[in-house]
Amino acid sequence: MLSEFGGTRFMAVMTKKHLILAPLRGFTDAVFRNAFQRNFQGVDEAVAPFVTSTKGRRIKPSHLQDLNPADNQTMPVVPQILSNDSDEFIFLANRFFDLGYPEINWNLGCPFPMVAKKMRGSGLLPYPDVIDRMLEKILRGYCGKLSIKTRLGRFSGDEMDRLIPVFNRYPLSRVIVHPRTGEQMYAGSVDLQAFEVCLSRLSHAVLYNGDINDLVTFQLLESRFPAASGWMLGRGLIANPFLPEIIQSGTRVVDQQNTRFEQFHDDLVVEYVKRFSGPGHVLDRMKGFWRYFASGFPDGRRIVKRIRKADSLDRYRRSVQAVFDGLDRWG
Secondary structure, X not given: OHHHHOOHHHHHHHOOOOEEEXXXXXXXXXXXXXXXXXXXXXXXXXXXXXXXXXXXOOOOHHHHHOOOHHHOOOOOEEOEEEOOOHHHHHHHHHHHHHOOOOEEEEEEOOOOHHHHOOOOHHHHOOOHHHHHXXXXXXXXXXXXXXXXXXXXXXXXXXXXXXHHHHHHOOOOOOEEEEEEEOOOOOOOOOOHHHHHHHHHHOOOOEEEEOOOOOHHHHHHHHHHOOOXXXXXXXXXXXXXXXXXXXXXXXXXXXXXHHXXXXXXXXXXXXXXXXXXXXXXXXXXXXXXXXXXXXXXXOOHHHHHHHHHOOOOHHHHHHHHHHHHHOOOOOO
């Protein structure tokens, strides 16, 4: 595949931007990560969707399924933990360390109310003293590197003013900042001025996350924040899996788009059939992806409506094949 992009010359260009696949539950699991890496280029690593710590010294098998080292050989992966308990965090983090993962990411950004109301994710951000105590204990008991993915606060971006001194007291490997509050969820605009403050005041490597959906947006962000250590791509990458290559090359021209996207889609279906217990689960998962995929197709709304009507995997496959057969050029 290197020859399609100018061989080693293209790869040399690609290494200039440090791009990370974001953790989106229900989307960027090991199946997606592996299928993406087989068909596309440009992403350096992934942060996996969060695993929630549990009470007691026990780990559910389902917690480890997505992070089985044998299934995560195609790109470097950082496990992410959602927790508000130091002991639970340490136990789970050290288990991942023993599996061969040298870094753990602490989720301080999940905005969903059912999580935040339990003082997890962004729900911890109004309590810097709690975060301080947890960091002190975690970094004494955990063997590996610790990074944080955070928002500006739960209710207000001003919460970050009290969080930055806490983060700066500890040897974090990096801080990934999504410049929205938890209450915003994914609505409204990202606060670029607040991110600029984080970039200047945090003593760690700072990475940007939020609304990178196209090349122009990325180039504007990179120009404004040259000191950023990396860039996290989430929903924009799912909607356009060519986005990392476009960013790395600086051009919207990508070879063999239709063929490669179709192969990527088919890889997802094949692997989810292997993983899930029945076709209904596969169908639900793939229909979820099409909320994003459809943005790359002419008349995307009509396509989503047609695919949602598919009540069996066979009918789904026929509907999708009809889309591919009638496509002049993806994107």
